[in-house]
Amino acid sequence: MTFIISMKLSHKGVVNIFHNEYILEEDKISSLHEKSYLSASKTSSKKWKKVREFCIEKALLLVSILSGLMILIIFAFIAAKSAKVFQANGIKFATTLGFDRQIWQAARSVVDQPVKNFGALGLIIGTLYTSLGALLISAPIGILTAVVITELAPKWLRRPFQTFIRYLASVPSVIYGLVGILVIVPFIKNHFITLEMQTKYISYFQMTGRSFIAGVIVLSFMILPIITALTIDALKAVPRRYKEAAYALGFSPWRTIVKVLLPSAKSGIFAGIILAVGAAMGEAIALSMVIGGIPNVPNPAMCSNPLDSLYTPVLTLATAIVNKSETLSGEYTSSALFACGVLLLVTCAILSFLSKAVDYIVKRRVGLE
């Protein structure tokens, strides 16, 4: 027996099935499907099914809206908690120095006269310096590593290399911090910090090797796999014919990479770099272990050798929250830390959004999509 089944999918996904002689009604098929031969009335089962479909769809819709709005919920809660400090300081919160001392004073102040003034400029500068420093180190290394993995390495080596990158990406941040504090920090202390520097800075802080440069190195380890992985994706997305055309024009393999492959992949590479900056800015635990915890601004003018300022401690927005987490129970101190969170959240949200936008815009301009 042959059935001619023609299917018409309307936009809501309702299916009509036509038999060659008569039309099988939808509820008949579905009741057969549900093995409910004994159901008392078919109409009620159909009704119930419709209700169920409706309920499940709406439930899924609600859950999805919750996930989509989560970012706004997070922002609302953190902003509400930080309102006190923003009310007391306004824009000065982002333009004045001295966060460390203020937190210290606020934590010890009596309840009647709370310290309300906070200035996070030192943290903002620390955040920018560390993440850009890390980017300077790891962007070239990451991009060249990706070039090796996609173009230069022999085929049998490519998969193991990629596995290395994946494992590097999955190492938890606290382990980077542990390696940093047990290897990099003592190394800096033993080899770069001299007695002269110790005495020069002794009125401000002790030079323990926990420093700006240690933070930059640890951060650059951490964002290296992000940049590499996204560059690999971008390079793999470049159409093969671009490379063949370049070879046909007599380009050497290296010239093809520099002049053809990397420019065509630049949208993905930019997106990866922006994402990596976001990750670097938000990194808290590993950095707080190696960075020193004093929101000092590295000042090259203070020493005879400008490079010495690299070994001074800094503090970033994210590490401030971890470092001062004991004060999260205080009214104004917690509000100040939440304010740091707001700055961080807004910056990272913008970067995250930008990364998508850059990918989209540049891709359209290059004509890949």
Added chain:
Amino acid sequence: MNKRLARDYVGYILSWLAMSITVCICLGIFIYLFVNGISQLSPDFIFKQPVPTSNERLSGGISTPIIGSLLLTFIGIIIAFPWSLATAIFLNEYASKNKLAGILRMGIDVLSGVPTIVIAIFGLAIFTNPQFAFLSEMVPGSDKALGRSFLVAGVTMAVMVLPFMIKTCEEALKTVSNTYREASLALGASKVQTIFKVVLPASKDGLITAITLGIGRIIGDTAIVWLTLGDTLKIGNGSAPWWMPNNILNTLKGTGSTLTSFIFYASPAGEGNQTSKAFGAALVLIIIIILINLLTDFIGGFKKRVSE
């Protein structure tokens, strides 16, 4: 011509140098942890409770951090997986290309860029409200909840892994060919039946990948643990073993520690300052993470073999 050749070679050398730096960092970290941590690994280290003391010989093992890690991961995945799967189903099956889905996807994408420390203080901000005291406990003598417990940390972790798991779940659902859906609908199955009886079973491997991804992220995170779980070395309130049925709720509402927070605590940056314990815990953590990665690879490889 010679100049060009030289330039090519400089390029090659620089690239391979970069590659070897990357490989050295990766190998270096693993070997360093292995060399320093292997002497710690013993049944005592794994199964004994940590003791807060400055004497390294008496400071015990890491049993409660291991249990804490597993417990927290379990709670986080139990919450995050249905949540992200529901979102992925809605985005992919019901609203794949309309405007609402675009907006929701954008929100989820932006969420994936939010640092974990921000999500951690969000957890604190929301769960210290007294209405949420049922997840932790009230602070004695105040009108605030403590906001630190396994349940609180689990929910916060779920928020953290949500965007990543949604994305992986959605990719898993996308791999299911449309012909499956059409065939199911043609047989008269409803949309919900199609999703639950056809699409989800067909995308099982991808969904398992999403779960392993979530596990890897939760088990490796420290910031959320540090702020919303606390770093008490013991687990449960001590009146009975933590796993006893009449005590498990107290355990879940109490504070604890995980492997990551134990490493932080035992490193020179924390109060414990017991480097060898930190190495041991770090090695255990790395081994767990390598196993999770291998599991993901195995699922992926298996799938490839089946499809070939």
